[in-house]
Amino acid sequence: MQKAPDAEGGGLAQMVGPAERLWSSGKQTTLSASVIDQIRTVLFAGRLAPGDRLGSEASLALQFGVSRMTMRDALRSLQASGVIEVKVGIKGGIFVAEGNSERLAETIAIQLKLIGISTEELLDTQIAIEVMAAGLAASNATSIDIKALHEALGEAERLIDDAEEFTWAAINFHGCVVAASHNRVLAAQFRALSHVLMPLYVRGSSPEVARRAVAFQRALIACIEAREPDAARNLVYGRLQFVKSRQLGDLAKGEAGD
């Protein structure tokens, strides 16, 4: 309604005002960076919603007064950072992206790897995420969530003697807890951390460890069903602190052995 139906000539480029420069770092060194900046600014001013069509490559290039290749450069960057989606075909063109929390998790995981985060930093962050998630799960879990938790627990119990498979099942259980919190930020962060932490957990597994884990899971489900957030928080905090100290200990031993 705010947008002219024949939008193409309307002027995305004209929607960029001097105000509300949330991300712009002032002078841009390259043309495509400037275009990226302008489009991002428009998006964050809230005047465009996910799914809106911005136009075709060619029409956007015209609007911004750059060549098609420069426009492509800019669009590729925006696409990679998940701001837009590109479709080919007669109904194709450039669209504002739907938020994609899977992409968010992937991006976080990539950066964690590149920054070279230490194991301890990762484990501490995981503790932060899961403690909060457990508390929220105890407050917010639906009957469907609780059913999923029981199923995940049953799966883990069945695989208690298969170290690798059990690890996957245990992580799945933790994922169900986070899902039951109904907080998508926590969920995305948990997925990103899982990507990076997976190898660690697979290594440190054993039937005895698995039995302790199952006991913990059973206790946590009880807290959630009883709607006791504080108990759930304390339980998860204690458990993960224990896991952390064991992981860091194993790590030291493992590296000493190498």
Next chain:
Amino acid sequence: MQKAPDAEGGGLAQMVGPAERLWSSGKQTTLSASVIDQIRTVLFAGRLAPGDRLGSEASLALQFGVSRMTMRDALRSLQASGVIEVKVGIKGGIFVAEGNSERLAETIAIQLKLIGISTEELLDTQIAIEVMAAGLAASNATSIDIKALHEALGEAERLIDDAEEFTWAAINFHGCVVAASHNRVLAAQFRALSHVLMPLYVRGSSPEVARRAVAFQRALIACIEAREPDAARNLVYGRLQFVKSRQLGDLAKGEAGD
């Protein structure tokens, strides 16, 4: 052999094996996507370290058997996701990126906005991050960190009557706490959340609110200096739960008023 044997270290493209496909989603629809996939795979196989030079646009295009513009498309995507860095000039070319936690924070913030995360989800995540950070700060803070905390507190006290400026100072104090945790993952997530939560806090400020905030800050510094992680965690948890309930209350009133 179209490939110059001595050029650029002899074959990024050849480093891609059939194994260890961490991110590849199977068949790729476009050429540039396939190139992106291959480079990412090589990077995550751990055979390349941040700062390594991959070659020039032209030489990479040769290695992968695509045109320079297609290569540019791929490189632009990788650059946007923070995997590589591009430098111009005679010693320029494509380099494996140093991890950039500022970029991480920015990407997270963009996605949060696009996904349309609710205020409650954001506040809960902030609580998770800051509670853990406060505990770690009480364990890990150096004398430099503590000095920074005192300075941030002093700054906040001076600005107690200027709502907007005080909000900035308060967020800076919280940032100092997170920095004192010496956990870069928590730090990046805190920055991302701050970007998005800033407008909320600016709105709900007043001198009375500021006085309560300063009292809290003083108490928290005491906990950190006394090396009492549990006390610090409980203090921050209680404080942020209070802030959350006030924010959500204000939000409801604000929206009802609109």
Next chain:
DNA sequence: TTTGTCCTAAATATCTTATCAAAGGGATTG
């Protein structure tokens, strides 16, 4: 007449080739 399938046409991104401009670093020269 209605329905379903196939085919064509148009719009669109993808990819190629070619060319020039700008920037950065090193070597040469005064």
Next chain:
DNA sequence: CAATCCCTTTGATAAGATATTTAGGACAAA
């Protein structure tokens, strides 16, 4: 030691060929 020139590399433009997707029409079958 400083200024200048030169080479390499990315930044940007242009024009065109190719692949892909969808709309809509044509045609055949029920």
